[in-house]
Amino acid sequence: MSKYVFYAPNPTSTGFLTEEESFHACRVLRLRSGDKIRILDGVGGLYEAVIDTIDSKKTNFVKLQILEKQEKPAFQIHLFVAPTKQMERMEWMVEKCCEFGIHSIGFFTSKNSERKEMKLLRLEKIAIAALKQSKNLFLPQIKPLTPLKQLIDSMEPSTTNQLLFAHISDPPVGNLGKQIKLNNSYTIFVGPEGDFSSDETSLLFDKKYTPFSLGKAILRTETACIASTHAIHLLHE
Amino acid sequence: MSKYVFYAPNPTSTGFLTEEESFHACRVLRLRSGDKIRILDGVGGLYEAVIDTIDSKKTNFVKLQILEKQEKPAFQIHLFVAPTKQMERMEWMVEKCCEFGIHSIGFFTSKNSERKEMKLLRLEKIAIAALKQSKNLFLPQIKPLTPLKQLIDSMEPSTTNQLLFAHISDPPVGNLGKQIKLNNSYTIFVGPEGDFSSDETSLLFDKKYTPFSLGKAILRTETACIASTHAIHLLHE
Incomplete structure (x- = not known):
């Protein structure tokens, strides 16, 4: 071969x-x-x-x-993240999530966002390189920067698509393994370094998004994306 | 506070x-x-x-x-990796593994190694920054580049320390969840981009190192390190 x-x-x-x-x-x-x-x-x-x-x-x-x-993947991961100030961190995140396997990566602006514009072409090239390197079969769609509220309002939870968001709280909420139903589609929101604002968190709860914890350590935004993607793969092994 | x-x-x-x-x-x-x-x-x-x-x-x-x-962590991760050609990939790996929590990171030279020398000072600084950012309590020791054979020969598996190595094979071996005993110390070897040579793999098997798989996708060296570290944390959640 x-x-x-x-x-x-x-x-x-x-x-x-x-x-x-x-x-x-x-x-x-x-x-x-x-x-x-x-x-x-x-x-x-x-x-x-x-x-x-x-x-x-x-x-x-x-x-x-x-x-x-492969007609359809057994499960799908759709990630939305508030981009970090350093574009390099988003490039690494795209590479690593594509190596593990992911179906779309989108970006949003929110109250504590550090970056208000993004060039997607370089991220698309990184995704293609990671696809070839990993031998995964699905190239993720890279989606443009969109206001968080607009994204939240556009989605409805369904039996085939779980809506989730990374949530830091004391005591912590359940981790992904506790919060997801296997062999489903997962739409996951990861907030900026300063986290979602309290209004944004309330909106996510109001719209029935499920919170999840990524453990005790405080992870950087791009690490939270990598950890969520990897955890879902491990849960399906 | x-x-x-x-x-x-x-x-x-x-x-x-x-x-x-x-x-x-x-x-x-x-x-x-x-x-x-x-x-x-x-x-x-x-x-x-x-x-x-x-x-x-x-x-x-x-x-x-x-x-x-915390007197002693519930489990310990000691990682050894063949460094990549691009030092930047090792810097990212150290940052991400420290965010998740790790107890030492060492480097080895092997047949397919791409890098024969390493400066550790910058990696130590990255580890300290990640410790502070993540609020983890244990700073990993960063260990110098050592020939693989010397490292393999110096270690003995014991009931409190499992010796493991990432192994790509067809059919795949068991994943980390199948291969490890919880609440233990794990010494993990991750090979270079060209993988361990067949002699090195034989030596690892001879010395009773346990092989593990990281799933179907072909991961880059630094991604395999991040995935192993994260998987062990998830297994202990």
Whole structure:
């Protein structure tokens, strides 16, 4: 099986790699016509193909064969986080959550938010690199910065989607293992370094969001995201 | 309770903050004589004290009172990892493992190691910052780069210390939850990006180290360290 893995959306209909992936295949890996590659479509499919023509702008592949197809993940994680001041912390969070496996990552502004704008393109590239590295099958959607209230108001808890938020309190609320129902979809909110404001916390409770604890230690925002994502994976092992 | 937390080894005998902590107290936080502070001794103790004299080189404190003292953690994690080429990845790993709580982090050279030397001072500073941020009580010891074989040969499994290593195999071995006995001490080895060599893996098996899996996704070295540390904490919740 080829060790060269690429991301290509809709490989069955396009038949080629994007310019970025072509550049990597041609200039970095120095692949040639006839070389075998593997392709992730980001929506559950892993394929094998053979390079037909290749240059640094476009790579056409032929003999596309499916190796694995997962129609729907057993559970889904949709994370929303108030971005940290240092963009680097969000980049690390996206990389690590994608390595574990996650289905979307969105950002919100709130009272104690430290960052009011975000460039998503770099995060999307990090997510693609982590997908290829981890061999996960689902590429997360990276969603733009949106006011917290707008997000909260737009969602309804349902039997197939649990709405949750990381909550620091004394005594602590239950941890994720106690608060979630397995094999479900989880929409998780993680607040900024200064936490949700008391109005925001009240709104989350009013709208029936379930609070959860991440243990005794005070975690940084990006660590809380990584811990929540990893905990849900462990609970499904 | 004061929101200003400092790290001071042996506060009962010294009565002062280090130069680095004094600089932070004096120049960044602009604390004054009479201000209350909290002190972590890194070996299970949390104290409150009052600043007596303060300048950017030395801060003396008085009225030291113990707030919390944990004699011995319920479990201990001792991690050994082959450092990554990018030092930044090791810095993140140290920060995240310290936030979750860890008791020592050591480094080893092995066949597929990408880095043959390491400066530990910066990692020690990161560990102290994460200790203060997380309010954990134990500062991990940061141990120097040592050849893998030397480390393996120096250790014996015992009923109070389990020796483990992250192992990728098909079919996978059991995950940490299956392989560990709770409330113990865990010495965990995580290999380099190219994994342990087959000779190294054989040696680990010969010496009765227990293999464990971290799930289906292929994790980067630093992610495997974070995942192992976090998983052990979750198992003890």
